[in-house]
Amino acid sequence: MSETAAVPAEKKAGVPTLELRGITMRFGGVVAINDLNLTINEGEIFALIGPNGAGKTTVFNVVTGVYQPTEGQVVFQDSRIDGKKRFQVTKRGVARTFQNVRLFHNMSAMENVLVGADAHHRTGLAGAALGLPWHRREERDGRAKARELMEFVGIGHRMEETAKNLPYGDQRRLEIARALATDPKLLLLDEPAAGMNPTEKEELQGLIKRIRDTGRTVLLIEHDMSLIMGISDRIAVLDFGQKIAEGLPAEIQNNQRVIEAYLGVPADAS
Amino acid sequence: MNDSTNTNPLTRMRGGYTSFSDSIHDRWATAPRWARWVVYLLLIVLAIALPADGIGSFMSPYTDWPTLLFFPIGGYILLAIGLNVVVGQAGMLDLGYVAFFAIGGYGMAVFGTKYGWSFWEILVVGVLLSALSGILLGAPTLRLRGDYLAIVTLGFGEIVRKTANNWNYIGGPNGIGGIPHPPTLTEWTIPDNGLFDAIGIGGVQPFKYGALDGKPYYYLMLVLIILAIVFVKRLEASRVGRAWASIREDEDAAELMGVPTFKFKLAAFAIGAAIGGAGGVMYASQAVSIIPTNFPFILSATILAAVVLGGSGNLPGVILGAFLVAWIPERIRGLQEYRVLVFGAVLVILMIFRPEGLLPSRRRKAELAEGEGGMGSMGAEVGGPVTVGAGEGVE
Amino acid sequence: MRSRLIKVVGVVAASATLALGASACGGKSKSGGGDTVTIGFMGDLTGENSGLVIPPKQGAQLAIDQYNATNPKVKITLKTYDSQGKGEQAVPLAKQAITKDKIAALIGPTFSGESAQADPVLEEGKVPNISSSATNAALATHGWKFWHRVIGNDNVQGTGIGEFISNSLKAKKVFVINDSSEYGKPLAETVKATVTKGGAQTSEDAIDVQASDYGATVNKVKAFAPDAIFFGGYYAQGGKLIKQLREGGVKARFLSGDGSLDKGLAQGAGGTNADGSVIGCPCLIDPSGTASAASKKFAVDYKAKFNADPAIYSAEGYDAATAYIEAIKAGNTTPEKINDYLSTIDKPGVSKEIKFSSTGEPTATDVYVYQVKGDQLPLLGNAKNATVK
């Protein structure tokens, strides 16, 4: 395990950024999430783990407005965002990546990030068609920001390449850069380490921390236990749509219910 | 490449054409600014000289060339530019585009004959009216997925035509006659000197809109087309164009990146509709009389064919496609009753020969080659060893 | 004038060859000054309604060939323009005809829709035009000076048929159907207005040309139980409509206008379904030549040349060409002079008196009625006095 994985010294006083209050999500007769309460504090790296089908991605979808919860409320920075449209949620400051990379494959890396940056741009049809100064300034600023973000995630050298031609690890980073371009206060990462080798995972770990250090809150879903244990401030475990445990990494690792439902008997692994 | 499956001449021809068009692409992409302007200028001069008799006698031996240039050629080009915004840029399949052409046309007819407005006023109103109808159609239906949208738009086209046919206020099946021409701006005549004669425009009165001379209409259409191109091009290179591209590639992801997809789709629809409406206004004011059968479904299909044939998403391609689709049936008038037959066969052959269109944009070509790009590929496609797919690797 | 017609008997066979020769040099000489004047014929020559356009074209061809066979000083070439019946094709063709081909006059366009679009071009190009079959009444309202027709308009026809329904058939309940076309709908409306004036009770419906199933219309007719049914539309739909009406148990007499004047009506209706139906037309189709001697001679010549009986608008095509021939014979070879001559012409033609009102309408208002018998359409007589057995 990497040495940098120490728990941050000063824990924030616990100002909640995102609160899920009694969220229930039903699809037809199937209950995907059942009465879930979750509080994520500002500046935290919060991990959501659990077996496949436990409802983790559904939580992401509820938070980002893809689904409207059957019951319950989603509160982000003291205002409800359930019932809001997806792009409105993004504008409020919630951005995400996807389990399977969902870039705009045939656009360049730069354009991908620009789409994210456009979330806060205001140029309309007239502005663009007439090439008004405002529009030109936005374009310039957007590009500068995109460049900066791509440097930040470490793909500064591939800005003009078509997204699908990037190596897989870089595609994951590009997805993060695109999400960051929307200027999120809360970043949701859905299995960011999937398909990465250990070296890449380590770099990713560093990147997630740096993102947190820029003042953003991170909520992530991951299966890779070493990564989770290395960077999470707190962890919640879902099983069959219910929260079966929540706490510090060390607590989770030794929680009997979690071991039964998810981790399995440690002896098997070696 | 070493694979031996691709030695048949058709494939080689295809490959040759592809590398040729690609090299032009590359040249253009790296050309300096001044060189591009020179090309633009040359194109405009060429466009101005196009209706000349000398060209016409070859291009259209059977029927009046300047009028053909105005419509169908110019009209189709304008419509194709508009439809391209919807289909090529935003990736929505619209099978009822003719509806907006009709709304523009009827707008011109109604305001021109019943209210006595002038062409110029109606052009503005007609464009707004069509855009509005685009929004009215789009608002409830744009949430539908690709093919459902296709059938709904097709239905809308039929509804508009049938309503026109059954609504006595706008003449029912008789349509509206006596639509005014645009007011003549000036009787000024291009001097009959050597230079102008050389490009075949000496003696033309370019701003006098009568029934007989098609050239002034053509020039008017030309101006409209150039305006539309500039407008669409600028949008394409902006936030709006990026939003459309992202919607085409992955609508959900786009929305989650903060793109108000519905709004942008609606905008694409409205812009497409507005351009179609402008075409309708132009057409009606030249045609003097319009009837509902001027706006059949097959016109929607033809414009769509123009867009796809030329290279959906790429303006030069779309313009080329529209030109061919409008011109070929007129040029082969000599085949008389067989020309539609031949036209149908040509469509099939061209699509087989070049499914991505004659001049696709780079990005769209990649999308179409992989069957992405808004409408996706056919379902049951699995590249097998017997396919020519291997050839794609080296083109 | 009958004498002129008699003179050309027997030269029909030679005329085709001469016409060929004429057309060969026709392109070179300008109208106006040279030996040859080009007259255009525009209409749907290859489309689905070409069945209504080829007979008048042949009629015109016959007249011109007969004229050329007399070895006149100025010969006439007939140049055809296939508009497919569509305005957007007729317009550029008309311009081509005026500016490139320099035609002196035009027969056509044959349909009302395309006429509305192409006629303004002819008007501005100052080329006289006579339509043999565009019957839409609105065409005469634009104040065009170069526009004419040799056929009664839909109001004339509709009134004629309507009066026939009221006076001769004495129908008290009339169901009026139209095909939603620019031809059928106004015609049906005129008939409806006329029979209403004649005291009949009416109801109406419209069908879609491309639909197959007229069940909804049939059900409406059944509910109304009329004495007579008038259909404004073409025979392709008319036949189908009769068939479905009869299958639906409707036995009322079926009537229609010139668009249905074709044996296709009876064929489409199947069996004897169409028997007894009455079709009105402001045109004269008289293969047996019972209407007049001119008509008889025309029928004979036509049959000899084309190996077919005169069909719909054949006589009108012939008359339209005759009008131009008269103008040229009188020494008028430029479009405007020909047009001036048309305003004064008054000459018996095959179908009617060739004479135009100031708006370009024919002055004659005769409407003829025909009755379906098997798949034949024998002439019943003039609508004013014909009676149905």
Add this chain to the structure above:
Amino acid sequence: MLLEIKDIHVHYGKIAALKGVSVEVDEGEIVTLIGANGAGKTTTLKTISGLRPLTRGQILFGGKDISKVPGHKRVLMGIGQSPEGRGIFPGMTVVENLSMGAYARRDEADKDLAEVYELFPRLAERKNQAGGTMSGGEQQMLAIGRALMTKPKVLLLDEPSMGLAPKLIQQIFEIITEINRRGTTVLLVEQNAQQALQVAHRAYVLETGKVVKSAEASALLDDPQVRAAYLGGGAEAAAGPGD
């Protein structure tokens, strides 16, 4: 040699996905391909089963060149695959999904069905459930079971552990060993290199479309480079949740 892949090249559009991959699989073996995402593992499997066209190279199966044999015929020859993402037919029941495995066969498949049920009792319980409504683990079992129904001489498994809870991953690898023990040759593509190397006899390491290493699986487990790149920095990380 049951399956021999000789220097194959595969392109997607202009991009080369495989740039000369050679792999050999002997009868009775479990061979694994490991490597990062995008290294070409899945493409290799798809090319073997004929879903992707070759631009160069050869695939020999039982000594016969099958490079030009269409995919559906390769199934009959004895190449079965459980695809990446499982490829369950969502609208079909478990039984229908399994019988799809026997689609191309002309002989009776009842015996094989019984064997699959024996291997995966869970599937027998859920016979009439629609494939699309099953959990991830169940779907993976169904995918493997379905591939077994093709009666493969060689079974290609593409990321069988993907997206499964650590607990289930154990189970899946046990079943793979069992299948192999009963006589089916296995070519396994895995993200989870640690687990894969533990069950496999031999392994190939793929990087950006090329084979960079091949050896006995146990040797690779101890190879420092492989450890660094695919198994994580230290043994404790590789051991997963136990640390």
Add this chain to the structure above:
Amino acid sequence: MNNLFSQFWPYTIDGLSLGAIYALVALGYTMVYGVLRLINFAHSEIFMIGTFAALGTLHLIGMPANVGGFALVGLVLLLAVAGGVASGGSAVILEYVAYRPLRRRGASRLAALISAIGASLFLQQLFARLVIPKAFGLPKEKGALPVQGHFAHKSDVIHIGSFELSNDKLIVIVGAVLMMIALDMFVNRTKLGRGIRATAQDPETAVLMGVNIDRIVTATFALGGAMAGVAAALYMLRFEETRFDVGFLLGIKAFTAAVLGGIGNLRGALVGGIVLGLIEMYGAAVFGSQWQDVVAFSVLVLVLMFRPTGLLGESLQQARA
């Protein structure tokens, strides 16, 4: 409105018999769409070919007249076979010529759609200009006109008050329903049917199961075409005439029916066809026949607004998990 009440049964029966034909033609759209995700625009011409095959058969057997009773059922059966074979066969050829090369190149569906439109124009014109004039000995310009063949003796089988059911409508409704049931059983019970469903759901995995995709596609076109051919025979029984563009409006309506029911869904085609047929007739009764298409399309838009994947949803391929 009065019309609808006083003539409720005639409108309903007309709607059902029209809807039955829509439904059969819709099957072809829906099957091809399910497997290839392609709107086979030329399907309307496949139907047209079926009508001419039926008509040609009537000519071959010397154009019987006034056939009624069970003899009529037998004759329609013969026509259905002729239409089915001709349409099924031409659908297969169409796929081979106009779609397969595009499929091989992995072309976009948009390109295939244009190819389909081209093929549609080509086939229409081929019949109008060459086939019909040649086959029926008509002058060239008559090829575009309707061609008739009257053979059926139509009579009411049931007549209770305003409820009149004639033999032809009965055969159409029963025949169409039987065909639908047969097809449904074929797709759900047979091996080839399972192959079709598998291909619709996941073509790549289907190949891994040993499914020959090309054969499945051929079978899909053949089946869909055959259904259109049977529909064509029933159409000929009802209307006894056809023309080169007979498929145009009917094709659009059938496609609408397929979407209305849920494209890709076989039972949806039945529901969509019947619903559309009834809506048209009722709409015509209330608003006048000239508005029947407007009513039909408006209902389509309304239905899709509330049920974006049609009345029954898509099922041949199911939502891809």
